Amino acid sequence: MQHKRDTPLRSDAQRNRERILGVALTELTRCPDAPLSAIAKKAGVGQGTFYRNFPNRETLVLEIYRHEMQQVADSATQLLQELPPLQALRTWMDRLAEFAMTKAGLADAIRLATGAPGSPAKPSPTPVAEAAELLLRTAEEAGTIRPGVTADDFILAIAGLWQMTPTEDWRPRAARLLDLVMDGLRAGAARP
Secondary structure (H helix, E strand, O other): OOOOOOOOOOHHHHHHHHHHHHHHHHHHHHOOOOOHHHHHHHHOOOHHHHHHHOOOHHHHHHHHHHHHHHHHHHHHHHHHHHOOHHHHHHHHHHHHHHHHHHHHHHHHHHHHHHOOOOOOOOOOOHHHHHHHHHHHHHHHHOOOOOOOOOHHHHHHHOHHHHHOOOOOOHHHHHHHHHHHHHHHHHOOOOOO
8 A cells, every 4th residue: 555645654664765765766777677676675675665665666766756856846945045045046956967867867767667658657847847936036036147037948048957968977067057057147137
């Protein structure tokens, strides 16, 4: 029996679930058809616990994707509490780049999970777009970026992240790309 999303898990069950997701992310990025039994063993959980959380490969892969996307989205609010708006936006962009590389590493596993007829659909990027919108509006209100940039504009501007592969030394290239985007966002800001 799978838990409903709005039913909170016991703390030990939540830790097991998080551990499975962490191990699965590593293993499926390395090998898209890694055996689920090997993932359960490396996570230190039994088969019953594993399959209670993730009844099949598709559920596991899509939950990793959703979980990673939600982690990036949730970090926007935290960063705005800790940093000035412009710095929060730039730091969040680095986290988004990490997510892009995670997604690229999982691309084969996602294709396997969603490619067959009747397979579940890949989750939409709505939480990331909403987080981008929050960060952009906050930076705009602070006068540190040009007015009127939408989340859609922003995502199109950083689309180059999804062209990089996690096997190359992507960090310096991503930093240059994101710095260029930041320069464009700052151009025309009320307070340079």
